[in-house]
Amino acid sequence: MTRMTPSEAFVETMVAHGVDTAFGIMGSAFMDAMDIFAPAGIRLVPVVHEQGAAHMADGYSRVSGRHGVVIGQNGPGISNCVTAIAAAFWAHSPVVIVTPQTGTMGIGLGGFQEANQLPMFEEFTKYQGHINNEARMAEITSRCFDRALSEMGPTQLNIPRDRFYGDIDVEIPEPMPLDRGAGGEKSLQAATEMLAAAEFPVILSGGGVVMGDSVEDCVALSDMLGAPVVNSYLHNDSFPASHPMWCGPLGYQGSKAAMKLINKADVVLALGTRLGPFGTLPQHDMDYWPKDAKIIQVDADHTMLGLVKKVSVGVHGDAGAAARELLRRLGEVGEANIACLANRDTRAETIAEEKKAWEDELDAWTHETDDFSMEMIAEANEEAGDWLHPRQVLRALEEAMPARVMVSTDIGNINSVSNSYLRFEEPRSFFAAMSWGNCGYALPTIIGAKAAAPDRPAVSYAGDGAWAMSMTEVMTAVRHNIPVTAIVFHNRQWGAEKKNQVDFYGRRFVAGELDGEENYADIATAMGAKGVRVDKIDNVGAALTDAINAQMNDGVTTVIEIMCTKELGDPFRKDALSTPVRHLAKYKDYV
Numbered sequence: 104m105t106r107m108t109p110s111e112a113f114v115e116t117m118v119a120h121g122v123d124t125a126f127g128i129m130g131s132a133f134m135d136a137m138d139i140f141a142p143a144g145i146r147l148v149p150v151v152h153e154q155g156a157a158h159m160a161d162g163y164s165r166v167s168g169r170h171g172v173v174i175g176q177n178g179p180g181i182s183n184c185v186t187a188i189a190a191a192f193w194a195h196s197p198v199v200i201v202t203p204q205t206g207t208m209g210i211g212l213g214g215f216q217e218a219n220q221l222p223m224f225e226e227f228t229k230y231q232g233h234i235n236n237e238a239r240m241a242e243i244t245s246r247c248f249d250r251a252l253s254e255m256g257p258t259q260l261n262i263p264r265d266r267f268y269g270d271i272d273v274e275i276p277e278p279m280p281l282d283r284g285a286g287g288e289k290s291l292q293a294a295t296e297m298l299a300a301a302e303f304p305v306i307l308s309g310g311g312v313v314m315g316d317s318v319e320d321c322v323a324l325s326d327m328l329g330a331p332v333v334n335s336y337l338h339n340d341s342f343p344a345s346h347p348m349w350c351g352p353l354g355y356q357g358s359k360a361a362m363k364l365i366n367k368a369d370v371v372l373a374l375g376t377r378l379g380p381f382g383t384l385p386q387h388d389m390d391y392w393p394k395d396a397k398i399i400q401v402d403a404d405h406t407m408l409g410l411v412k413k414v415s416v417g418v419h420g421d422a423g424a425a426a427r428e429l430l431r432r433l434g435e436v437g438e439a440n441i442a443c444l445a446n447r448d449t450r451a452e453t454i455a456e457e458k459k460a461w462e463d464e465l466d467a468w469t470h471e472t473d474d475f476s477m478e479m480i481a482e483a484n485e486e487a488g489d490w491l492h493p494r495q496v497l498r499a500l501e502e503a504m505p506a507r508v509m510v511s512t513d514i515g516n517i518n519s520v521s522n523s524y525l526r527f528e529e530p531r532s533f534f535a536a537m538s539w540g541n542c543g544y545a546l547p548t549i550i551g552a553k554a555a556a557p558d559r560p561a562v563s564y565a566g567d568g569a570w571a572m573s574m575t576e577v578m579t580a581v582r583h584n585i586p587v588t589a590i591v592f593h594n595r596q597w598g599a600e601k602k603n604q605v606d607f608y609g610r611r612f613v614a615g616e617l618d619g620e621e622n623y624a625d626i627a628t629a630m631g632a633k634g635v636r637v638d639k640i641d642n643v644g645a646a647l648t649d650a651i652n653a654q655m656n657d658g659v660t661t662v663i664e665i666m667c668t669k670e671l672g673d674p675f676r677k678d679a680l681s682t683p684v685r686h687l688a689k690y691k692d693y694v
Contacts, residue, residue: 104272109237110136112273113262114143116244119275122172124148124163124554125201126156130176132203132216132264137174148554148583151575153180155547157187157200158573162551164196166509166531166559168316170248171551174201177264178216185223186541188257192227193537195314197251199258200224206265220261229254233261238271245276253281255314255403283315283403285428286420293416294372294399295432299441301370301397303450304328307353308342309335309422311375311403313530317423318342321374324426327433329447330372331454333361336382337522340533341375344526347451350458353391354382356522356672360461362391364454369393372429373400373414375422377407379538384678401425465523469495475605476670483668490668493517493592495640497524500590503644505651508532508560509552513545515566516598520672531556543572546589550576553585560651561587567617568597574626580660581631587660588650591623594667602674607682611693627662638666 107115113136117125126148129137140147150156153175160171171191175181181202191198202224204210205217221231230250232243240262247258285291298304306328308321318341325332325348332342336354343349351358353365365371371393376382378400383392397415400408401422408417418425438444470480470492483490497517501524504510510525511534512518527533534552536544545563553561565573570591580587601615624634633653637646643665650661674680685694 104274106270107273108135108267109240109269109271110139110267112241112271112275113244113267114139114145115275116241116248117145117172118143120245120248120278121169125172125174126150126159126163126551127174128153128156128176128180130180130203132177133174133201133262133267135267148579148585150547150579153183154187154543155573155576155579157184157198158190158544158547159551159554160198161187161191161194161196162511162534162548163555164191164198165194165534166552167555168314168531169197170251171196171198172201173198174203176216177203177205177220178218181220182218182223185227188224189227190536190539190541190544191257193539194534195255195310196257197255199247199251199260200228202259202261204261204263207263208265210263221259224257224259227257228259229256230258231261232259234263234266237266237269240266240271241273241275245278249279283421283424285424286401286418290416290418291425291428291432294418295429295436297370297397297399297416298328298372298429299433299436301443302446303367304330304370304372304443305365305368306330306332307335307365307371307373307376308332308338309374309376310338310341311401311422312341313338315375315421315423316530317375317421317426318530320423320426320430322346324430327430328441328443329450330443331364331450333358333365335376336379337535337537338376338533339522339525340527340530343528345528348454350454351461352522354384354522355386356519357386358461358523359387359389359464360457362386362389363457366391366393367453368396370397370399373398374426375401375403377402377404377410378412380411381538383412386673465498471670471672475610479669490638490666491640491643492670493520493594493667493672496592496643496665496667497521499640499643500524500647501526503647504562505560508562509534509549509556511535511545511549511552511563513563513565513569514540514542514599515569516602516671517566517592517594517667518545518564519599521564542569545569546573546587547576547579549587550580550585553587560655562647563587563589565589565591566598567591567593567595567621567623570623574623575630577627577630577632577660577662584658586654586658588647588654589660589662590647591662591664592667593623593664594669595619596669598669598671602671603680605671606674606677607680609694623664624662632660632662634662634664636664636666
């Protein structure tokens, strides 16, 4: 036991858990602890807005596999973080949000910046710790950090501001890392037998493969079976794109090759994925999820097993450990008794053919061809002279991506289409807001990722609507030497929702237009970054290459504003809309 203040106990416990970076805005509520961050070896990165801080903590966590930490002033500073913590929750990121609170003697009096902060985060945290006595500071702080990793999601540490003060006797707890197993004996044996009997097995590689650092295990299992591998929605980094068995992502704006191949499966091994509904819905006019296939689902969270899709076998285990155990058991079965090895060469040919057909289609798919898009293309050509087609831009960016790149994408139409074009060779490379789908995600998240991996190129994608929500964090990147490259698709509209107005609401555009004189390259320059505006397709790849070189060699943040037409891909929520019905006479024309 050592005599110290609660602030010292709080800081020393974070140090014990390996914390060296936190994101937030300074505040009097935690200033006594903040005062000793630097001598403890903790860097507090000041941000422009607390939502950005929590997204940065998420990005930091997703790249490093370590805790991301966010802290801010009680009340409004903390409430600003709710949206970003929800995104971290759906990404299973071990983010710890430290929420200093009104002092204990002021709770309930309606004082300055008072709020009941635990209910705000109840839905989006795996554990909530509250310091009701300063003597428990180290204990509860350590538990929040342990549970963030063991529960695979955000935790909240709520500290009334007066609990940072005093003198206590403390023993700093050691971290308690959790070692996850492969799953139960019966379920693993059933899965082994099912895979051995499969004629056309397909592996669906999910976020659990990334978080468990288990891509190599997935590769080994695919190699052994000759099984095609598709990525779960927004986990394009869960299998190397150069591998011959890689087929691309499922879900919204995903790979047709992946969808056609999984549709052929008689057994699907869903490895480290909850099989979320938005990642298995029909797409490209294909209801591709196999109706008669046997489904083996492996997930570290047993509550996810069979929740969305009916499964034949549920394995409660770590994705990597389960893959290794299945590989071992299949080895014992022997190649002669594994059915799919008999048609391995034929299946490989089918995989190659489907992949080539999809790549050829993407090459030819330079612009959208529906009536609305063609009108928008003609209008753009008349007004501005050959503004760029989003698909052409995304292909050019894909081709110019550097090795080991990290990419974050915001929500929106063009960003969603990018799902077809983003390919990665290593895990912890692709970040999106997952099922939460909030705007303003991409830029702060990639700043956090860059802070965790300064040796890797970092790129964010955002449309002009989402960009305006978070672009002030460019100042954070510049001020604190965390250089990134931000791509802004400037098409002057809220495209994802506007497409619904095209398809369902007679092109009655309400609140969807963002027409104005904004020049985001100039705004970036005013914030201290380099701003580049691109309006010719031949300049897209060169602009990205120059920006990456400036980022990696000179520490320069660059904003590339790409002027795009207003053409739109498939509607964002086609599954959730239907033709409107109107009963009142004054609305009879609004159908």
